[in-house]
Amino acid sequence: MDKKWKEEVKLQLDNVLSKYSKKSLNFVSLSKQWNIQITIYIIVAIIFIALAFEVFAQIMGIAGVILGLVIFFVFIITAIVMTSITIKTKKIKKKILTEINVNDIYKNAFEEESDNKIIVTSISKNFDVPILSLLPTVGKNYNDIIINMEIRGIKYSLGSVTNCVTTTYVDSKGRTITRTTFTRYPFLTIELNESLNIETTIKSLKKPFLGIFKHKDNTELESMDFEKMYFVNANDQIAIRKLLTPKIMADLIDEGSKRPIPKLFIKNNFLTFSFPEYIVDSLKAPNGIFTVLNFTNKIDKMFDEICDKILGDFQTFKNYKRWFNIYQIET
Incomplete structure (x- = not known):
């Protein structure tokens, strides 16, 4: 060990x-x-x-x-x-x-696995760095478990929000049916030490017909290929060009051809990354909730399951933080 x-x-x-x-x-x-x-x-x-x-x-x-x-x-x-x-x-x-002290274990695990670069400040139901946009607007949203961290003075909140939408309809036999759909949205929020002096939303879109039309947004960038793949709204045209340099746009085009791209909202020194959502069975379903241990095997496998869950959450944070690094934001 x-x-x-x-x-x-x-x-x-x-x-x-x-x-x-x-x-x-x-x-x-x-x-x-x-x-x-x-x-x-x-x-x-x-x-x-x-x-x-x-x-x-x-x-x-x-x-x-x-x-x-x-x-x-x-x-x-x-x-x-x-x-x-x-x-x-x-x-x-x-x-x-x-009865297992999950908070202490996660704190020590994240610190040790990161060579003491990560400081876990709290594990709770609250995002210490708030979600400023990209939340679902239909139904009710419930915070799951959030890991709040700090790395070299920059604050991070890693967690998920479960959205509940209840619909009622009458089926072909005249019966009134009520159903609730539960959708889980992973988020990584970041608070920088300095403001980027911009408010912008960046998200990838489905390829338009024949890939020759630009989506309607309020920006004009240097890469037509990028504009065919991404929707970008910004309140400052100069600042958005400083953020989305030709190198970064080329990297995002390459990434967008391989895997789903998270949505990004920036407001000054606050960043919100929203990752692909997925359906769960209920509000309390453990699927994808950070720090929630879900014992499914024999007793002698319990230690391995706990360790695998912690390492899995740590790797997810690294994968999510990678997108922050792709944007090459100076901190």
Whole structure:
């Protein structure tokens, strides 16, 4: 184990697991497999009702019916017991994860993985560097978990916002249907030490017909190829040309041909990067939420899952910050 923060994870995890009996932890490890087995039991029981009763009755008469009922109830009772244990072990999993000091581990991990360049100032529901634009305007927006950091005096907030949109409609049978769609939007916000003296929105757009038409915005830049791929609105034409130099536009054209480009909003010394959104099942779905540990395997794999989650979030921050570096903003 070559990292101090991993030793801390191991120590905390061992301390938490020591509070539970070996029997309880074995149930936790088995419960994932039991979810599948319970489904199989129920399916078999239903098939048994439909087919086996008649066969047993024809062969053994009343005794066959009784035997069929006994076997059926054994299936059902087994399924109920396994379901109750599964529910209990889910609560144990959740409790184990909540007892781990995630904030301290993330703070130490980000600092160590960055050679002490990153200082994690807080992990909360708030963006210390606010989102000034690019939020969805329909439905309700809810902050997930945000990691607030500082690197050489520049402040960063890494997090996501989940947007909830509820729609009601009448289907072909006259029934009123209400559905809620949950969409998660990752953000990286940055507060610079000095103002860029500009307010601008930059975002990539779908290629226009035949790629020969410029999108309607309020800027005239030096690269026609760039203007075919990007929408740029700015309040200062001189400042936007200083920001989007020929070199930077060439890099953005190259990047835009390979992968989705995040939207960028700049207002003086505040930057907001909005990355591609994705659909989730619910407001509390863990998918993509930073720092949220989601234990899915056996107990002996828990340490690896926690470490992988932390390293994954750290790599995501590096990938997001890379776009800040592409713009070559002097800090």
